Amino acid sequence: MADEHPIHRSISADELLSTAHTRSFCNILFPPDLVLDEADLSESRFERCLFRVPLIRGVDFSGSIFEDCRFAPTRFASCKLPGTRFTGCTLFDVEQKKGSSFAFCDLQAAEMTKCNFATCSFERCDLYNVHAVECSFRGVQFGHSSFTKALSRRSTLARASFDGCNFSFGDLSGLQLQNCQFLSCKFSEASFIDTDLSDAMLSACQLDRVEWDRAKLRNADLRGSRLSGLNLAVLADYAGLTVSESEQSGLLEGLGIAVQPD
Template structure:
């Protein structure tokens, strides 16, 4: 167990290191490399990771509270059962990451690549997914109330049983979505009808 607070690192190579069970508070990491590092059950709070590389890192069981991961790479990382609470994840790429059991609580996930992620039955209320790529995601029975889904890519997404009430759906190709058993509000119903060519008075 180790603790670091108010530390700053730039272009530091942490790849392959054993960083398990640590606590990082108010630390800043710029362009650092964590490739293939062991970061299981690490806890971060109010940290900033800017353009860092987490490819292949083991981050299962990690907990992140009000931290920022901006333009970071998570390809091949193991995020099983990790939790991100009120985090800023803008521009980060999760292509090929193991994200089963991940928990997303609030936060800003704008411009992220979350293709193929399984987020079924998740409570995703209020998350900002502005222009994120959710293509082929499993959102079955997910709670997406009050999410910002503006211009999100949702091709071949699974939405059955999801709750979209209050979510912003501007700029989405609604015609391509399957709304089977999806809960929507009146404004969204009008938006969907218009996307299908109906004239709503």
């Protein structure tokens, strides 16, 4: 088990340059005055590191591994993070009650496991094929971010999978999430306003008090999910929607249809 309170050694800009070739950083403090702009830190490994750099701009973290790292509220701007792996990391500052932000970042095929992204924001980020397991995205925002990849001028493919993640109070409005998979996730009081979830799977999820206005659930699979508050009348499309038998009465009653036993 990792030390919950490791002793961190602060690193200077000169030390970073001289040791960057090793691509391995353990118990390192990245202090607030450290400038990382445009650094090449691809294929690096960060273990139990503490990042207090408020702005990380244009850094290449492609294929890097972050394990048991902590981030003070950090803004990642135009960073390359495709194929990165975050395991046991915290990007939410408990004292400030504030998360980190990602703006114009490439996070294609990033993997997150048991991380805290609470109240983080992803602004205009590429999140195609992201995979997350047992992570907190409570209060997260995905402003103008994309989970899609263009296949041709007229065709796009959306892909992402989330297993056991918490999106309560999150803003997922306006996203293209067709074909994406959510297994045993919590969406209490989250927003799916104008979100396209066509052909998506939301299995065994908690979907109570969700905002569904103009959402598309065409051919979506919601079997095993708790749908308290879902009113089909506010949806833009629900043709082919699959739900559990135990939820059908509540959905029909929301349309004003009385369900009586034979």
